[in-house]
Amino acid sequence: MEANQIKHVLIAVDYDSTALKVVELGFSLAKSMSAEVTLLHVITDSMYYASTEFSPILGIGGYIETDQIQLDTVDGLRNAANHFLDKTKRHLGDENIQTIVREGDIADTILETAKIFKADIIVLGSHSQKWLENILVGSVTEEVLKQTRIPLFVIPTKKRS
Numbered sequence: 168m169e170a171n172q173i174k175h176v177l178i179a180v181d182y183d184s185t186a187l188k189v190v191e192l193g194f195s196l197a198k199s200m201s202a203e204v205t206l207l208h209v210i211t212d213s214m215y216y217a218s219t220e221f222s223p224i225l226g227i228g229g230y231i232e233t234d235q236i237q238l239d240t241v242d243g244l245r246n247a248a249n250h251f252l253d254k255t256k257r258h259l260g261d262e263n264i265q266t267i268v269r270e271g272d273i274a275d276t277i278l279e280t281a282k283i284f285k286a287d288i289i290v291l292g293s294h295s296q297k298w299l300e301n302i303l304v305g306s307v308t309e310e311v312l313k314q315t316r317i318p319l320f321v322i323p324t325k326k327r328s
Contacts (some may be wrong), residue, residue: 173200175307177286179207179277180255185292185324188257192322193290194259205265205284206255208248209276210241216229241270279318292324 178193180186185234190206197204245268264321265284269276293308308321 170320173202174287175198175203175205175284176200176288177205177207177277177281177284178223178290179273179280181208181292183191183292183324187258187321188324189292190255191260193320194261194264196205196288198261203263203288204261204264205267206278207277207280208252209266209267209273210244210248210270211273211278214326221262224233242294245270267327273307274314276312277307277311281315286317288320289315290320290322292322297323 176192176193178197180190194204196202213228248268249266252268256262256264256266267280269280271279275290277291280286289311291308291311293306308319312319
């Protein structure tokens with residue numbers, strides 16, 4: 168019996184400052200399997216982008232001046248997200264990475280995008296202080312897990328005290 172080969176990895180990133188960790192680990196997984204990579208950011212609720220303490224998409228300070236991109240409109244958020252995904256692609260050193268920014272419910276949009284790109288695995292981060300509890304009680308990760316048949320690679324991103 169031949170094992171299924173992973174050919175395409177979808178890495179879903181959010182506004183959290185730990186997103187770069189998720190991207191780097193997901194990229195490493197993909198490269199170890201010579202798989203294609205798609206980075207996805209889902210725009211959902213503008214309140215997540217209101218913080219001026221860190222960059223709103225990947226949480227990496229110093230990438231842009233906040234007055235250069237308007238974060239109070241969907242177009243502004245889309246431009247900011249595209250900018251950060253492009254920066255991330257350059258950081259990873261692979262111009263073949265596909266990037267996509269979509270709007271909607273996060274879990275549903277991740278699943279729709281996985282189908283469109285025929286992803287063999289979805290990479291997600293989990294931010295909970297109580298990771299297992301968050302998975303069992305309710306989160307984007309749990310919603311994706313409940314609805315998909317595509318394997319998930321969940322990266323706990325709990326911040327150390």
